[in-house]
Amino acid sequence: MVTIGDVARAAGVSRSTVSYALSGKRPISRETKERVEEAVSSLGFTVHSGARALATSETMVLGLLLQFHEDEFPPAMLQYILAVTTAARKRGYDILMVTEPDGAGAIRRVTSSNMVDGVVLLDVTHDDPRVDALRESGKPGALVGLPMDTEGVDIFDLDFSGAGRMLVDHLHSLGHQEIVLISPPRDVFQRGAAYAWRFRDAALERAARHGIRLHAHYGESQEPAVEQSLHSILDARDQAGALIVHNDASIVALPSVLEDRGVKVPDDLSVVSLYSRNFGRSFRLPYTAVETSPDQLGQEAVQHLIRRIADPDNTPPVVRFVPPEITDRGSTA
Amino acid sequence: MVTIGDVARAAGVSRSTVSYALSGKRPISRETKERVEEAVSSLGFTVHSGARALATSETMVLGLLLQFHEDEFPPAMLQYILAVTTAARKRGYDILMVTEPDGAGAIRRVTSSNMVDGVVLLDVTHDDPRVDALRESGKPGALVGLPMDTEGVDIFDLDFSGAGRMLVDHLHSLGHQEIVLISPPRDVFQRGAAYAWRFRDAALERAARHGIRLHAHYGESQEPAVEQSLHSILDARDQAGALIVHNDASIVALPSVLEDRGVKVPDDLSVVSLYSRNFGRSFRLPYTAVETSPDQLGQEAVQHLIRRIADPDNTPPVVRFVPPEITDRGSTA
DNA sequence: CTCCGGCGTCGAACCGGTTCGACATCCCAC
């Protein structure tokens, strides 16, 4: 491999001069800089990332921590992965993807060995053990999802409470008096994923205020249970005129279930949900929905994380809830 | 941060002795080893990965190169990502996920800067520029997908030709004389993704041998085009008694399209496809299908890659086609 | 003419590990 010493020899200067010529951290004459650049490209020099990491204690790598739970719909997670990865690359960072089940241990591993300059945690739960591990590590971290204790960490999430209120208001303004809510599976609540109850509680509270009956049910995450649960919920609540679906697996399965039952949207039933534009494009989801904005969340998380890495002391802590935005696809009446 | 020097001082030995005590590459007495381990755990020592990478020129990181094309169904890709990641972690490797559009440049970047010990390329096409970049890099690489020139690289893929023959045979044995094939979108063929024509050509050839009429059509990748294309294909071929779906987006959309048309499977139409068991669990896919085995492919690719990293000279080149296996879900008659 | 400051470059130290050669000790076989 070609080292900075080879470049120095070819250009007839010292190693430090090469380093300064490339980094620009000290003034270097035009001619010298040109000779260095010439040598670099003719020899095909690239910095050895390990050597640089050792010298600067910066790796230009971010850790992306996530887990694939049985109770979650994998394609939804993918959107965040993609958003974080492209946002990071655009700013010169690479992504180390860490998926092992022991998330707290994984954080300790990648931070204490200095593999990453910071981490992004996806799908953070109320009492997520990874958050403590992150604090102890002393490395900057950005969370997607809301933990109990937000001290010292930056949060980026959708305003699920606002989304719940917004969807209930929307249905209320159309005159609906009885609504069925399909929440994430029970396991998601038990794991402590705050987004599930933040949405549900806000929706229930808002419905009560309007004097609307709101029946909350748990959805499922894997077929064929998803479809069966939809059928039995709809059987039990066939007098309700509107449906709020806060569960990816259920919303994907819904079109075929409704066709099966001969239910027409929006004539027989109004349907609203939450999903991102791109998610809606992978499947056939012609429903009015709150945009979940994974692209925006991922990008903001990465951007802020990088700012904090660059200047840990002058970066104010952030708890950012992206305001919900409704996209009307005409599935309500 | 605590370095190997701190450990050495605490244990009252030299730095090299600590290194040998931890690596076991030279005999160290029981008492010394114990004192070192004691110091390590009380100080909380972890090796600095950059420093180790510099000294050993091994990073214990694998690059995972992939792109999300518009013409592909993202959830399908996810299965490979997951398989590769877990297989790597099980063997002590981390995964650097690289998704930028310029794949060849990305390979040069991560290999020449020594960020990874080897790479896994997903979704390799016939004339994939990444393959040349990989060869030039001199780093080991494992490909999923079949390039034109397999010289010097290891290939892991499903036997799509065999799968095509197997599904046609299956339908033929049931007496079908007219079959519709839904292939991946035209763009996938044009990009040179060999799996698309390997499957189609083998199916066509086999059908011809049996004297079966096989009508091949292109599918779509995004809604609402997926559904529209399914309808128009089925309109045009309504006399066919069997359907082979070789396209993830189309198979996911199929149940609701068939319900819409009042077509019963398998009474009115026999349906076969290709997808993995887990994929079938995320959606409602009650169809007889060839298992695409992303888990197995990812695991074999990683396993072989790691073997080659450890011993590049004594690792024979591999072109491995996983034999197709059919899972009968009763969707044919 | 001299002094000073900025520009451009160099050498050396350092980052935190691994590994090689050397050496001391001990035990065993001859």
Next chain:
DNA sequence: GTGGGATGTCGAACCGGTTCGACGCCGGAG
């Protein structure tokens, strides 16, 4: 009693960068 191999440890060199202090040179101000 001695030679030799195995065992256990150390010091130094090295991996490939970055960065700090020093220094020579040049031009402008006084």
